[in-house]
Amino acid sequence: GENVEQHPSTLSVQEGDSAVIKCTYSDSASNYFPWYKQELGKRPQLIIDIRSNVGEKKDQRIAVTLNKTAKHFSLHITETQPEDSAVYFCAALSSGGYQKVTFGTGTKLQVIP
Amino acid sequence: KAGVTQTPRYLIKTRGQQVTLSCSPISGHRSVSWYQQTPGQGLQFLFEYFSETQRNKGNFPGRFSGRQFSNSRSEMNVSTLELGDSALYLCASSLDGAQTEAFFGQGTRLTVV
Numbered sequence: 001g002e003n004v005e006q007h008p009s010t011l012s013v014q015e016g017d018s019a020v021i022k023c024t025y026s027d028s029a030s031n032y033f034p035w036y037k038q039e040l041g042k043r044p045q046l047i048i049d050i051r052s053n054v055g056e057k058k059d060q061r062i063a064v065t066l067n068k069t070a071k072h073f074s075l076h077i078t079e080t081q082p083e084d085s086a087v088y089f090c091a092a093l094s095s096g097g098y099q100k101v102t103f104g105t106g107t108k109l110q111v112i113p
Numbered sequence: 114k115a116g117v118t119q120t121p122r123y124l125i126k127t128r129g130q131q132v133t134l135s136c137s138p139i140s141g142h143r144s145v146s147w148y149q150q151t152p153g154q155g156l157q158f159l160f161e162y163f164s165e166t167q168r169n170k171g172n173f174p175g176r177f178s179g180r181q182f183s184n185s186r187s188e189m190n191v192s193t194l195e196l197g198d199s200a201l202y203l204c205a206s207s208l209d210g211a212q213t214e215a216f217f218g219q220g221t222r223l224t225v226v
Contacts, residue, residue, distance in 0.1 A: 001172075034214070034215070036217075042219075043203065043217040043218060043219050043220060044156070044203070044217045045217070046214050046215065046216075049214070089155070089156060091156075100146075100158055100161060100169035100171070101146070101158060101215070102158065103148075103155055103156040103157075103158075104155070105155040106155050106156075
């Protein structure tokens with residue numbers, strides 16, 4: 001089955017700096033890669049996603065890049081703010097197309113004011 | 114429109130008992146997935162239902178089962194509870210489960226004593 005590795009597990013940055021979280025996946029047939037943000041005590045919420053026919057996608061301060069050949073994808077947050085502090089999960093949708101989503105182990109991001 | 118609703122929010126059970134958790138998806142969503150979230154293991158996929166049929170199943174023992182009703186509401190059942198079943202159980206709904214955004218409920222916090 002699909003295996004998703006996520007690094008780093010914790011990340012501290014100064015407010016205004018950039019943060020990068022990296023994930024690798026094992027199933028070359030995976031073709032949908034969502035990123036979720038989970039604030040303390042709250043539910044995970046989708047912040048951005050990318051499909052395998054796209055190499056990069058941006059939404060304001062958030063961007064995701066995908067390298068299908070290397071089977072890795074990354075989340076980039078620019079101009080970080082304290083409200084970006086949360087746990088971020090990457091995920092990959094296994095071949096077959098339906099929502100058997102495999103999540104990474106999460107990255108706890110702390111933005112220091 | 115109303116989001117994904119999970120009941121109950123908190124539950125305390127004794128080892129050996131069984132428990133049923135409920136998930137009401139967003140109106141119009143036909144796919145419901147269930148996940149177990151623990152600090153050590155992250156988000157683990159349990160199963161996914163679509164139109165009352167289980168389409169995908171994760172690597173959990175047979176004590177974990179589920180079903181979906183004609184109105185897309187889903188229930189998850191865990192029999193013969195073990196201490197290790199203590200976790201946050203999240204459900205997520207999406208339109209069709211295939212590369213569409215999944216919306217999570219607030220989760221049910223299950224504690225087994």
